[in-house]
Amino acid sequence: MTVDLDLDGIAAPPRSNGELVFAEPWQSRAFGMAMSLAEAGAFTWDEFRDHLINQISSWEAGAAPGECYSYYDCWLAALEQVVVDKGLVAPGALADRGEELVARPAGYDHGHDHDHDHDHDH
Amino acid sequence: MSNELTVNDHIPIALRTEALEQILVERGLVDPAVMDGFIKTYEQDVGPLNGAKVVAKAWTDPDYKARLLDNGTVAVGELGFKGPQGEHIVVVENTDDVHNVVVCTLCSCYPWPLLGLPPSWYKDPAYRSRVVKEPRTVLAEMGLDVPQGTQIKVWDSSSEVRFFVLPRRPAGTEGMSEEDLVPLVTRDAMVGVAEVIAP
Numbered sequence: 146m147t148v149d150l151d152l153d154g155i156a157a158p159p160r161s162n163g164e165l166v167f168a169e170p171w172q173s174r175a176f177g178m179a180m181s182l183a184e185a186g187a188f189t190w191d192e193f194r195d196h197l198i199n200q201i202s203s204w205e206a207g208a209a210p211g212e213c214y215s216y217y218d219c220w221l222a223a224l225e226q227v228v229v230d231k232g233l234v235a236p237g238a239l240a241d242r243g244e245e246l247v248a249r250p251a252g253y254d255h256g257h258d259h260d261h262d263h264d265h266d267h
Numbered sequence: 268m269s270n271e272l273t274v275n276d277h278i279p280i281a282l283r284t285e286a287l288e289q290i291l292v293e294r295g296l297v298d299p300a301v302m303d304g305f306i307k308t309y310e311q312d313v314g315p316l317n318g319a320k321v322v323a324k325a326w327t328d329p330d331y332k333a334r335l336l337d338n339g340t341v342a343v344g345e346l347g348f349k350g351p352q353g354e355h356i357v358v359v360e361n362t363d364d365v366h367n368v369v370v371c372t373l374c375s376c377y378p379w380p381l382l383g384l385p386p387s388w389y390k391d392p393a394y395r396s397r398v399v400k401e402p403r404t405v406l407a408e409m410g411l412d413v414p415q416g417t418q419i420k421v422w423d424s425s426s427e428v429r430f431f432v433l434p435r436r437p438a439g440t441e442g443m444s445e446e447d448l449v450p451l452v453t454r455d456a457m458v459g460v461a462e463v464i465a466p
Contacts, residue, residue, distance in 0.1 A: 166310045166384050171281040173310070174288055176384075177302030180351070187296060190351065191426050198373045205392055216375065216390040221284055234290055242286035243278040 172217040179224050188227050196223035196230075314383035317348045318431065319452035321381060322463075326436045327445040336360060339431060343381060352429060353380035357422075360433040361459070365418050368406065368459030369430040370398045376424040378431050382454055389458065399423070409460045432457050437465040 167173040183190050200219035208214070228234045278286075291297040321343050325332040335342040339356035343349070356378050359367040371377065372395050377385040388394050388409075398405045402419045406412075413419055422430040434456040440448060455461035 167306075168387075169281070171284040173306045174302065175284050176309070177306045178288060178291060178297055180305040181297040181301045182291070183351075184301070185296070194374060194376075194426055197375075201374055201392075208392075214392055216387070218280060221280060221287075225283070225287060228287070228291070233294070233296055234287070238290055239283070239286055240278070242290055243283050246282040246286055247278055 168217075172220075175217055175221045175224060179220070182224075182228070182233075187233060188231055192231075193223060193227050196227045199223070200226075309379070309384050313350075313379060315381075315452075315454035315457065316449070317343075317346075317383075318378070318381035318454070318457045319449045320346060321348070321431075322433060322452045322457065323445045323448035325433055326448055332433075335433070348380040350380045352376070353378060355426075355428050356381070356431055357428050358431050358433050359420070359422060361435045363417070363435075365420055366406075366413050366459065367420050367422060367430075367432045368398060368402055369422050369424055369432060370395055371424040372396070372399060373425070376426060376429055378424075378429040381431055382457060386454070406460060409455075411461055432459040434459075434463045437463050439465040 167176065179193055182188060183193060197219060200223045201216075204214065204219055225239055229236050229239075288297070288299075288302075292299060321335065324346065325335050331342065331345075334345075335358050339358040340349075340354060342358075343353070343356055359369075361367055371389070375385050375390045377389065394405065399421050402421050403413055406419070424430050434452065436448075437451070440451070451463050451466060453461055453463065456463045
């Protein structure tokens with residue numbers, strides 16, 4: 146898939162309408178990963194979207210009354226599933242790495258130097 | 268299913284995300300700098316102002332409006348607005364008789380190059396299901412009372428078509444220039460859950 150994104154052309158600032166684009170930093174990373182992989186041709190956007198639709202409909206079918214919906218939870222689950230389906234990542238690797246990160250010593254400082262200075266809006 | 272994922276619920280989602288990013292970066296499948304570029308673009312550069320420029324031009328240039336309604340993707344491309352999720356834009360015009368409102372019932376399809384990423388209410392299960400069944404009620408709850416004599420059309424965006432509403436130009440703005448009209452046009456008006464209000 147060719148993503149025809151003109152990064153430099155449209156410099157017009159968006160109007161926020163009072164809402165952050167990403168409520169938490171991990172959401173922006175999950176978004177950036179999906180965009181990067183699609184642009185690189187690792188999967189098509191429609192393939193990702195099919196997984197996203199499945200995750201959303203599964204959540205809707207199984208949600209308890211009053212359970213809080215998180216769109217980006219579905220987004221990440223779709224992304225995990227599509228990279229495994231495409232053979233980019235072994236099924237067990239994500240869980241193994243996740244366990245390693247959980248086991249990191251307390252106080253471990255987030256290792257990336259990304260500029261995550263968002264406020265959380267909810 | 269050999270590809271079944273075992274997601275461990277006790278791993279916080281931020282760490283699941285970090286785990287995935289670490290593995291993808293180690294394998295050279297994503298470049299963090301490229302990711303940062305996409306994130307910055309949609310946090311800072313692409314947003315509803317683009318759509319507002321399209322609307323203001325359509326209000327002041329009848330030939331452009333005709334082109335916009337005929338082929339939305341091409342007409343917004345004239346103004347330089349193109350990119351992911353902008354491939355199949357269809358523009359629907361609000362009139363005195365018809366009010367249009369857009370939803371994506373299955374997920375979150377939205378014309379990114381014109382409006383940026385969708386707000387949380389657009390992705391919410393309640394909006395996605397209810398606006399189809401009871402649009403007049405949902406719009407009223409969002410602060411828009413559509414007159415009983417006005418028909419409401421609900422458009423379901425998908426990977427094939429992403430709908431964009433051309434709002435009505437408010438009375439009292441006849442003397443305003445295209446440039447002065449732009450700031451009046453809100454994101455919500457271009458999704459169809461609000462009207463444009465004269466200053």
